[in-house]
Amino acid sequence: MVSPFLIEPDAQYRAQATSNLSSHALADFRACPQLYRQKQLGLIPDADHTAFQVGRATHVLTLEGRDAYARGFAIGGPINEKTGKPYGRDTKAFADWAAGLGKPVITQDQAELVELMAAAVHRHPVASALLSAGQAEAVLRLPYAGVPSQGRLDWVIGDGHAISDLKTCDDLTWFESDARRYGYAHQMAFYRALVREATGQVPEVTLIAVEKRAPYRCGVWSLTAQVLDHAERENLAAIRRLDVCQRTDQWPTGYEDARTFDYLA
Numbered sequence: 084m085v086s087p088f089l090i091e092p093d094a095q096y097r098a099q100a101t102s103n104l105s106s107h108a109l110a111d112f113r114a115c116p117q118l119y120r121q122k123q124l125g126l127i128p129d130a131d132h133t134a135f136q137v138g139r140a141t142h143v144l145t146l147e148g149r150d151a152y153a154r155g156f157a158i159g160g161p162i163n164e165k166t167g168k169p170y171g172r173d174t175k176a177f178a179d180w181a182a183g184l185g186k187p188v189i190t191q192d193q194a195e196l197v198e199l200m201a202a203a204v205h206r207h208p209v210a211s212a213l214l215s216a217g218q219a220e221a222v223l224r225l226p227y228a229g230v231p232s233q234g235r236l237d238w239v240i241g242d243g244h245a246i247s248d249l250k251t252c253d254d255l256t257w258f259e260s261d262a263r264r265y266g267y268a269h270q271m272a273f274y275r276a277l278v279r280e281a282t283g284q285v286p287e288v289t290l291i292a293v294e295k296r297a298p299y300r301c302g303v304w305s306l307t308a309q310v311l312d313h314a315e316r317e318n319l320a321a322i323r324r325l326d327v328c329q330r331t332d333q334w335p336t337g338y339e340d341a342r343t344f345d346y347l348a
Contacts, residue, residue, distance in 0.1 A: 242282060
């Protein structure tokens, strides 16, 4: 039996984003249909902040290993011969040097942070067990709810009986609040649905989170079927609204009507 999971470069995956719905695009739509549409038209480019590069580097080192990390990222920068110190990231010398490498660059300090976070994940007894066998960055591309869709899953165990996603955070104490704020349950419900459609299995779902500062605590959360089922219903409702927006070419912000402020947090 041919596996439905694909292994492809990130650039190839991103190139398919215009014709396939992703969990991140659906999250944009749930937040604001107009935001989704403007991103789709290229009016709002995807941010590529340095912090995102650190997160991506952490994913690669932790999940794909040191060889993939070395291939995917450069560390450091050119040295100013006059000062003996590296050029700043905002200098032309640094930009010219980085452009010649053809891959993202992280500083030595950022590389040390990546190493500390990856080590913390692998020290965690539950996280290390989850990541002891499986496939990193597995892609699924298939129709979901009648819409061409795709997902790039951080970690797939076996033939899809379990999936995990790695997150970085500032403070593990507030990770559950972060998960609600950033819609992690909706993201994982989307991935669970793709796995179910592709394999017939309903996978177990976990989130692994690690802090970006000392003491670099790591934690693992299992998402219940109840939470994922609720998130999937909201995803499906959003997909139905997306169909209406596409057919009518109307893309509201969600704030067209006046609201009443009637509570104190």
